[in-house]
Amino acid sequence: MNGPWGFVEPILNFLAAHPDWVGVAVAVIAFAESLALVGLLVPGAVLMFAAGALIGGSHMPVLPILLWAMAGAIAGDGLSFYLGRRFRGELRLLPVIRRYPGAVNRAEALFHRHGGKSVVIGRFVGPVRPVIPAVVGMLGMPPGRFLLANLGSAVIWAPAYLLPGVVFGASLALALEVMGRLVAWIVLVITLFLLLRWLLPRIDRPLRLAGHRLARAVGRQPPRGVEWAWLRPLHAATRALRYRRGWFWWLMLAVLVASSARALLEPAPMDWERGMAAVIRVSASGLDDAFWAVTQLGGVLPVMLAALALVGVVWWVEGQRRALLALLAMAATQAIAYGLKGWIGLARPLSLTETPAFGAALPSAHAAGIAVLVTLWVVLWPAARPISRNLLLAIAGLLTAAVAVSRLALGVHWPLDVLAGIGLGVTLGALPVVARSPRGSGNGSMTAVAVSMVVLLATAGLTRQLQWPDPLADYPEPPGAPVMTAADWLAGDGPLPQRRLAILGLEAPFDAQWWSAATPPAGFQPDWQQPPEWRWQTLLRWVSPRPTPARLPVLPRWHAGRIAPFVRIRLGDDPTRRWVLRGWPVARVERGRVWLLQLEQERITGGLLLPRLERQRPDRTAVRRLLDAAAERAERRSIAGIRPPRYSPASESWPQGGISD
Structure with missing residues (x-):
């Protein structure tokens, strides 16, 4: 290979002789191709295709290489974004940038036209690709939005640049045989993506418009008088349909009602629940200790102590009303969870209901406990901090999902049990908002959430260390083949x-x-x-x-x-x-x-x-x-x-x- 890209051939020869270095090399290529200034000089598309052909021809596992490519692309764009925020207008004075003024101008136009989506679009557009992260950083894009766009686009970019080479390297005859079908699949996927992008706003807008109409119909002010106090939460929940969060709250309420009604009508797990529980249980075999440690985050003792810490700080800084509502939400969640268990009486897997350590199954008190706690975190967090609020939402979702999966992996719940628990926790955790509590200053809310997080983690770690009040010995043994004569x-x-x-x-x-x-x-x-x-x-x-x-x-x-x-x-x-x-x-x-x-x-x-x-x-x-x-x-x-x-x-x-x- 001659010309300005003559250095490509020795790189490919080295990778062919040292296949263990392919993952690192792909990460370096993706990093360099994504990095501002450097990406203008590196033929990243050629190198990624060649690396993919090498992978396909040598039968190396593809998934680890894809992860390397994603990591390199994320790191390259992240560093470019930092350079843009750090140097701002000075970035235009760099020699390499002055050689490509059109790329910077096109990147600016793309950002002004599409906003945060420009990071995703620019990753696939020629000379704009290595400069768009630096330009959006220079123009002041919020780091949180950039991080989400960077992660999401890297997951798509790595397979798009690497897999064509893998297909080609796997077998030339096979590549020619399936090329038409692959093109058809690519066209179909792109069409479905564009259709979904066109359809979602057209679904979202009518729903929110209907929510606005309902809000106007019920009026801005809740019913007055003591005799109408029971209608005020319903009034606030109806007005919340103007926002996506309001629709999510009603969805969680529907999940709780539907799962409870299903268990009441037929107090036995459905076939798909039995199958899914078996798959998760066996997939988690050997990790019982780790999942048991995770499940302590939803235990009664850690959740209640974390809730008391939350309520105490809110009471001290912001006032009694919000603190009492938060305490009422937590207490009501635990009371209703155990009340529904006794009323419905759904049996747990592996006949655990007959053992003294476990009661009935639905709903999962662990899932309900962590869900109500993290929902209280979210509703008490200051509205003036949208970036940190998004991070808090991610943490809340991760904790809830981790505890829910741990209950299934340990073999003590059915899938509908944890869904009902999450629905119950989210529904009652929004009580401070549904009851239209005043927001207060907001600083106390932030401190309260931080203290509650620390107490939750510390108490969960302590209960794991002491194996009390939820010892691992009470849980069923890992699955295995039965022994018989x-x-x-x-x-x-x-x-x-x-x-x-x-x-x-x-x-x-x-x-x-x-x-x-x-x-x-x-x-x-x-x-x-x-x-x-x-x-x-x-x-x-x-x-x-x-x-x-x-x-x-x-x-x-x-x-x-x-x-x-x-x-x-x-x-x-x-x-x-x-x-x-x-x-x-x-x-x-x-x-x-x-x-x-x-x-x-x-x-x-x-x-x-x-x-x-x-x-x-x-x-x-x-x-x-x-x-x-x-x-x-x-x-x-x-x-x-x-x-x-x-x-x-x-x-x-x-x-x-x-x-x-």
């Missing part, structure tokens, strides 16, 4: 399910039980083969207009939160069809494991943008024929003097007496 399994006394629990609930039944001393189960070779692994090359084959079952990886299926670890495919004479066999180990017996097997037949043909996949459940005759052949090939031997059946085909009672091992 061969005699128990033969007698049918083992806890083996007959239906597969997927993410969205109970689905098709299993087809067979299989006892195998080998892992994975023996006897399936040579008729059954391993499917292609999930890599960038195989993922792109799903976009091919001419899909073939032998080249496509198998879509994942879950049981009780686990993806099937044993997957095999069997090809036949029909080039569009294949058999798919999935197996889950569910119990350990002497010298082996019991597996639950499920068979499907797939028909894969070309579609408009993706292949058409048709699944068909086989009949029992086909299942017996396929599994009999595999069992015949497996070695027959006795284990501890017992000749157990190698497998039991599915029926109403899982009959024993199949082929012996």
Whole structure:
């Protein structure tokens, strides 16, 4: 490679010889391409495409490289923004900037036309890209808005610049095969984005207009008189529909009412709740101690002490009314949460309701406690500080989500339990606003929130250290395969399910039980083969207009939160069809494991943008024929003097007496 970009070739040669440095190199390229002044001289697009081709050709994992690219782009734009704010008008006097006056002028015009969106737009626009962060900093864009735009645009920019090279490097023939489909997908995604951008304001405006009309209808002043005091919160909540926060409050109230009504009508978890809880529980396996530490943030003791600290400072600085309303919101949340638990009586997962440490499930008191506390933080925070208020909103959302996920990961709640708890906490946490309390000076509110945060973190850490009043020993053990004897399994006394629990609930039944001393189960070779692994090359084959079952990886299926670890495919004479066999180990017996097997037949043909996949459940005759052949090939031997059946085909009672091992 000759000319001004001649230095690119030795860089690519070095990366080809040292693939471990590709992530760092991509971060440096993204940083330099995003940095003011330097980005005007660096061919970032060429280098990112070349790095992507190198990744695709060497089968390196793409996700870590994408994270490196995002980090470099964020850091480069962040430094450029700082330079713009630091030097202001002096930036124009720098030699490199004077060589490209048009780029700075276009960046200024873009900012004046689009405001904060100019950071997102400018990241994809040629010579404007490396100077737009410095220009918006020079023109005084708030750091908070810039940070959000910087993070959001980097998440889109890194794949857009890197993945085309990955596709090209993965396989030239494959790239040519799927290029038309990829272009169609890109056009579709851009069209949907533009449609969403056009649609959202047209939904938001009518909603807020309706809110303004309701506000005018109920009047500016609340009903007067003691006998109408109960209507004042409703009046304030109705007038709040003029704002997005008001709509969010009504949404949380609707979530609380809907989830409680659902549990009252049918006091049992829904299928999708069971599946989602199983997936989260298994995904968090091994992290119980960490999630238990997080869940202390929503415990009764830390939340109540943090609320008392909040109320005390507000009482001291701003006055009694807001302090009493905050205290009433916290007390009412805890009282209503435990009252609803006793009234609805929804059972917890794993029969925890029958243990002395846990009561009924809905709503989650931990989720309600942290939600009401952080909502009080938000409503008591000074309105004159919008930047710090956005940061507080982010912290509040993060704490609430962390506690909610921890309850699911520990296996003590269903998803609707935590949603109902969050709805209850947000609804009552807005009481100081709904009751139309005067705002006060605002300084006391800021101090109160800061003190409450410190007390919450300190108390949660102390309860974790002391393991009181919510010890880890009360929580269920991490999930694992049950252990049973061969005699128990033969007698049918083992806890083996007959239906597969997927993410969205109970689905098709299993087809067979299989006892195998080998892992994975023996006897399936040579008729059954391993499917292609999930890599960038195989993922792109799903976009091919001419899909073939032998080249496509198998879509994942879950049981009780686990993806099937044993997957095999069997090809036949029909080039569009294949058999798919999935197996889950569910119990350990002497010298082996019991597996639950499920068979499907797939028909894969070309579609408009993706292949058409048709699944068909086989009949029992086909299942017996396929599994009999595999069992015949497996070695027959006795284990501890017992000749157990190698497998039991599915029926109403899982009959024993199949082929012996």
